[in-house]
Amino acid sequence: MVAPMGTVMMTVELEPGAADLPHAAERLGVDLQVLDAEFGLVPIDPDQHLYTVLAEEEAVAGADARPGVSGPFSDPPIRPFGPPER
């Protein structure tokens, strides 16, 4: 299965004070320009210091082997549940 548009989410754990996109790229072991700057670094669980970024799937292949990194996660299309269609 190929994620839509080749884009995936990656989750990174970052220390307080180092929660920015450059540190996320460093944690992932990729160049900063690989990450979607417009999407940015989005906190998903601030209490656990967990953030997510968007990247091309190929560019982050194998990054999940690094500490504090998990992914790639799918970024599927979402649709409204109405009005229902036949």
Added chain:
Amino acid sequence: MRVLIQLRSSHQVRAALAANEPVPAAATAAEALMSAGLVLDQSFEPVELPSPRLDAEDDGRVLAMAAPLDFSEPATTVVRGVIPDDEGAQAVLAAAGANPAVLGVFADPVVERCLTCIGDPPVGTHKDVARLLGVGKLTSAGLTGQGVHLAIVDSGINVAHLRDRDQAAKLDAAKSWTPRGVSSGPGRHMVDHGTMCAFDAGIAAPKATFLDHAVLLSQQGGPTPMAGLLSDAVRSYAKLRTVLDAMPASRRALVVSNSWGMFDPAWDFPVGHPGNYSNNPRHPFNVIVASLEAAGADILFAAGNCGRDCEDGRCNFRRRPICGANSHGRVLSVAGIDTKRKRVGYSSQGPGRLAAAKPDLATYTHFKGSEVYAPDPDGGTSAACPVLAGVVAAVRTKYRANRLPPASLRSLLCKTADDLGRMGFDHDHGWGTVDTTALLAALARVPVARGGGSRRRPS
């Protein structure tokens, strides 16, 4: 009353049926009953049925359903007719009992499709929904949504349309969110699905303040006009977290209504893949849902429109369509019923994929309300979800998250629900539908904040 009469067949009947010709009454034993009062329905073409076979091992009391159907002798014929309703019926039944050619007389009740389905006209109006929800009781208790933020995570809200439909429709643009590249702003989006959801949320929470999170207007989601990506929802939820964190703990009240989801497992990594969304609580969106709820937000998701009776044509899940955040254990998954309190046939059934006991509750849909899609109804579990979100927002008027955490409120709603379907929880309706009287009685036992302290609210 209308009846079906099963008769021993005859060569004449079988020959007529084989030739696709009308079967004369004289060819059936029905003629013997006509003098007793039976009026034969000549428009009903007799139907040939196999004879019932009896199982010798159970004294002939149980039909051997596993036996092959046998249309050879002695096959039977079923005809239709009308017999008198009162004493006259006894005469026909007596004649039938005395005639060895008559195998039985059976009721032929009116049958109709039980479930509201896609394409059916509206069942009731939003005023019926308000009555069924007990909005008057909520209002009398001061539960109107005043001071409560109610986020509609959808395709955007058009406030002017809501006000034309007599709703107050307060909106906080600064706390709203619009995806990149969208030219319209909060409260000014095209009249569509999100406006319908806002209207339906406003039924029970007329004084809530809407936050317009137009995730489904994302330009990233593909060729259909209303589509986004799950990463858009992640951005929206991160914004909602900042909104929630900015509220003093004693005033936290954020309700998040989501009438959307994923229709096709092919859009996702396969189940078992570590990056899968549908079944994976570690997916970033499922993580942010859990963390927002833990911070005090009430989150509701539509169960979906993949019900087995008449599913949405876009559904591609062969089983367990309630998936991902729609099945999250920290949200209310909302099924749909019509204003006759019957499940709509397209409402998705559990079990859920993240939490099995889904949906949680059922509320009203398929009614004339926002008129966004007039003459079609406010439909889908898309409408049911914000209807319940409105009730939750109304409750939050006085019962803030620090006193009644989201998990406790979910539990209260389920425990006080009016049971529908099978006794107790079931995968069609969850625990049932909101019982406002029981809910208010239970809320009376919850401590509420007054002047910085708390006490038990008088019942």
